[in-house]
Amino acid sequence: MALTDDIHLLSQLPLFKDMSEDQLRLIAFGADRRMIAAGQMLFRQGAPAESAYVVLSGSLALSTTSSDGMQRADAVAGPGTLISELALVTLVERKFTAIAREDTSIIRITRALFHRLLEEYPDAARLIENRIRDNLAELAAKAASQFHRFS
Numbered sequence: 001m002a003l004t005d006d007i008h009l010l011s012q013l014p015l016f017k018d019m020s021e022d023q024l025r026l027i028a029f030g031a032d033r034r035m036i037a038a039g040q041m042l043f044r045q046g047a048p049a050e051s052a053y054v055v056l057s058g059s060l061a062l063s064t065t066s067s068d069g070m071q072r073a074d075a076v077a078g079p080g081t082l083i084s085e086l087a088l089v090t091l092v093e094r095k096f097t098a099i100a101r102e103d104t105s106i107i108r109i110t111r112a113l114f115h116r117l118l119e120e121y122p123d124a125a126r127l128i129e130n131r132i133r134d135n136l137a138e139l140a141a142k143a144a145s146q147f148h149r150f151s
Contacts, residue, residue: 032108
């Protein structure tokens with residue numbers, strides 16, 4: 001994939017939607033491309049998360065391990081999926097384990113690169129802030145709509 005293909009893919013992701021081509025170019029150019037072999041672990045549940053990943057091709061099996069040691073398959077992340085986006089904003093632990101189901105191409109976006117985007121492009125920071133605010137309002141509204149079930 002060329003840099004322009006990465007920029008196009010990033011522009012399709014909800015987090016980066018409506019960002020300028022220059023802003024997306026900064027992310028695409030600064031991100032690391034990696035190939036994960038089938039069966040290889042990308043990261044483990046509970047590990048510190050310092051980056052997010054975009055699946056370019058292939059797929060990742062996402063699973064969690066419960067406190068009693070039982071592993072549960074939760075989802076599959078395919079092409080065009082952004083995983084661990086909260087790691088771009090703050091230090092968090094991985095909430096699941098990601099293992100390549102097949103040879104999988106990814107791009108890794110570090111927190112430092114994301115913060116550079118926000119520093120160099122204040123309008124991108126405002127866009128992200130508004131998205132976070134909207135997501136929180138939507139989450140609060142969904143929680144409030146279910147409140148009657150717990151009264």
